Amino acid sequence: MSDAVLNISAYLFVPLPDRAELRPRLLAQCQAAGLKGTILLADEGINLFLAGAAQAVRGFLAELRADPRFALLEAKESWSAQQPFRRLLVKLKREIIRMDHPAIRPAAGRAPGVDARTLKRWLDQGHDDGGRPVVLLDTRNAFEVDYGTFENAIDWRITKFTEFPQAVQAHRAELEGRTVVSFCTGGIRCEKAAIYMHGIGLPNVLQLDGGILKYFEEVGGAHYRGDCFVFDGREALAPDLSARSAHSSARRAEDPDIAIKA
Structure with missing residues (x-):
């Protein structure tokens, strides 16, 4: 397969009162698997975009879903020839997607x-x-x-x-x-x-x-x-999920506050 990098996007709204303790564990698991991308953790849930070798990505998802809170996490998959992220970020945020309406739970x-x-x-x-x-x-x-x-x-x-x-x-x-x-x-x-x-x-x-x-x-x-x-180095995906060439938007994709939107 010429497109050897598996890209996943996933989110789940689930209470995470222990998100501060969860952060270093997820960071270590991703680093051990050689994954790059962004994970956001908030009281309301998790939001992630990650990429790496297929076995490593799916292994990380299996580990994550072993936590009953993440058992229902569904990931959307696409492929790319190169790693679309330059780094790995695991961040704590007030919301996994900011709306500024705390009543929305x-x-x-x-x-x-x-x-x-x-x-x-x-x-x-x-x-x-x-x-x-x-x-x-x-x-x-x-x-x-x-x-x-x-x-x-x-x-x-x-x-x-x-x-x-x-x-x-x-x-x-x-x-x-x-x-x-x-x-x-x-x-x-x-x-x-x-x-x-x-x-x-x-x-x-x-x-x-x-x-x-x-x-x-x-x-x-x-x-x-x-x-x-899409908020990574691929810039955009066609309906067949193939990547378009990246140019000016690649810089935006590295901003941790926008690289994770979905």
Whole structure:
């Protein structure tokens, strides 16, 4: 295989009151396995992007899932010819994806989701199974959207995820009476977004399970135009999960506060 490096992205909302003690253990395990990338630990859960030899990556995941709290952690996989990260970071954060809404606690219960194959079928037929029109809501930052997004998706041109709640309030009328499917790169932002929208009284909101990367993995690029920006040295992935060439964005991918978004 020419693409010899396995890349994974994964997150799980689960209470981690011992995250400070967990940090050095995960750091040591990744170093021993020769992995690079970023792991964020917060009271609300874990978020990670890692890359390395396939056996080493999967071995680390097996170790992680041996902790019952991480047993349900699901990883999205893609391959690259070279290591896309220059270093390994394991950081403690206030949130694994910053929204600045402490009342949003995904570990207490997820918003309902829709899987990739069902979403494709809805988009093929032009409505959900109840006949309600479907609107896709991109929860990513504007520069990410510019790499590619779903056809006719709503894009409020936010520059950071903390702007999302205000954007929802300003554009709420666009969402009324429709089935709203929030989506992002790997699922974490659209999960928080869906919970927030339910909380303000928008009942017909779903999250795209696993985000764009899982959609690419399961159904390819149907109804999607362009590529998907990823926060590592590959810069963007095509719908077949092949890497695009990296240039100016590679520098952004090394910023630990943005390299982990999903």
